[in-house]
Amino acid sequence: MNILGQARFRLIDRLRGTTIVSTLKRLRKEQFLNPAALVTISNKNRVQLIEHALMSTPYYRNINKDVHSSVLTKDIIRKNPESFFSNTYVGKKIRKGTGGSTGAPLVYYTTNEAQSFMWAGIILSWETLGYKLGEKVAFVAGTSLAKNDLQHTVFYRLLNVTVYSAYHLNDSDIKTYLIQIKKTRARLIYGYATAVNSLAEYILKNGPIQFPDLRGIVTTAEILSDKHRDNISQAFNVKVHNQYGCNEAGISAFECDFGNMHYINTATSLALDSEGNVLATNLVNKAYPMIRYFTGDKFSLLEGESCPCKRGYPIMGSFMGRTCDMVIDQRNKVMHSAFFNILFRDDKHIEQFQVQFNKNEIVVLLEVDDQTLPEEYFMHYLDIVKKNMQFDHYDLKINYPFLPAENAKHRYVINTSNEAITL
Ligand SMILES: [Zn+2]
Incomplete structure (x- = not known):
């Protein structure tokens, strides 16, 4: 006792x-x-x-x-x-x-x-x-x-x-x-x-x-x-x-x-x-x-x-x-952050990700474990994003600092246009 x-x-x-x-x-x-x-x-x-x-x-x-x-x-x-x-x-x-x-x-x-x-x-x-x-x-x-x-x-x-x-x-x-x-x-x-x-x-x-x-x-x-x-x-x-x-x-x-x-x-x-x-x-x-x-x-x-x-x-x-971790593209198509979870989970080089978007562009940030891998290695992920979502610009950044959240939790998806997503 x-x-x-x-x-x-x-x-x-x-x-x-x-x-x-x-x-x-x-x-x-x-x-x-x-x-x-x-x-x-x-x-x-x-x-x-x-x-x-x-x-x-x-x-x-x-x-x-x-x-x-x-x-x-x-x-x-x-x-x-x-x-x-x-x-x-x-x-x-x-x-x-x-x-x-x-x-x-x-x-x-x-x-x-x-x-x-x-x-x-x-x-x-x-x-x-x-x-x-x-x-x-x-x-x-x-x-x-x-x-x-x-x-x-x-x-x-x-x-x-x-x-x-x-x-x-x-x-x-x-x-x-x-x-x-x-x-x-x-x-x-x-x-x-x-x-x-x-x-x-x-x-x-x-x-x-x-x-x-x-x-x-x-x-x-x-x-x-x-x-x-x-x-x-x-x-x-x-x-x-x-x-x-x-x-x-x-x-x-x-x-x-x-x-x-x-x-x-x-x-x-x-x-x-x-x-x-x-x-x-x-x-x-x-x-x-x-x-x-x-x-x-x-x-x-x-x-x-x-x-x-x-x-x-x-x-x-x-x-x-x-569901607040959602990407909404120019056609108002909604993609859940789980889409990216599933996309990246089997790649052992990807430690963490964050997706930032606004009405014009989407940026995929990847934290990867091997600095020597060429950026081209990860480019096919951007092709998949392009196939599924419509934006004017698409970008991929490797080992670039993530935007932090106010409460220090990791944010998987960030709407950078600051428009509140109402459910
Ligand atoms: Zn049990």
């Missing part, structure tokens, strides 16, 4: 009014229920949430029966944010904003219960790699994970987390980070896939470092490419699991030892529209109900499949990224 670790989290719960410890306890057991039992709980929670929303929020009272077919977009919430408050919810409401990768963040409200679930879901993903409550964790992240005001500083101290900024990733920063991670005997690294990959590349380039205390690495917030997974596990000599969360939608998913991403279906109810976009009903946020919310993510759902890990939570299939 890990008494000290438990005590840290009980103190967090007491100070913040959360219930992380009890929620985590419930999820630890619940994850091994059989799939049918979990679907029953999920359906029951959905019926209750919809009933609650219809009775207590102006927005859902208005659309009434359409609640089962309508799609909730960020724009609808932005136009009338007040109409989503439940007038029967009496607990504390916490104001939150989504990350601004589309340039237009969404403000919504959440609850202590939903916050507790978010943290319990993250910790559940850490536990798949042997993490025990209260152990040292290194966060490699930008603002969407790590806030640096006093309240959060105290919170991270109690969580036993050290934050390493994903904004600062030149070689000397990375060297300092790695020395600290080793010295503080971090048990787990949790961070953006591309940022953790930068640490891995540094180690692979500059010679091995041993991390005898490290149990594993969990990446989050971005797509983890096979190339990056290999880099990270080779450099740190531990297993790498991916974690995915979309907090406003109540989605929390974690990878098990068998490479499957299980999502916690008792906290969210997922449906797909005809184009495969994920619509989520958040089952844990009673203060600001969001039903059939357009998440901007695309992935398939493998509901009936069982996993050798014996978890009953359903499995998310191939993750196709965020």
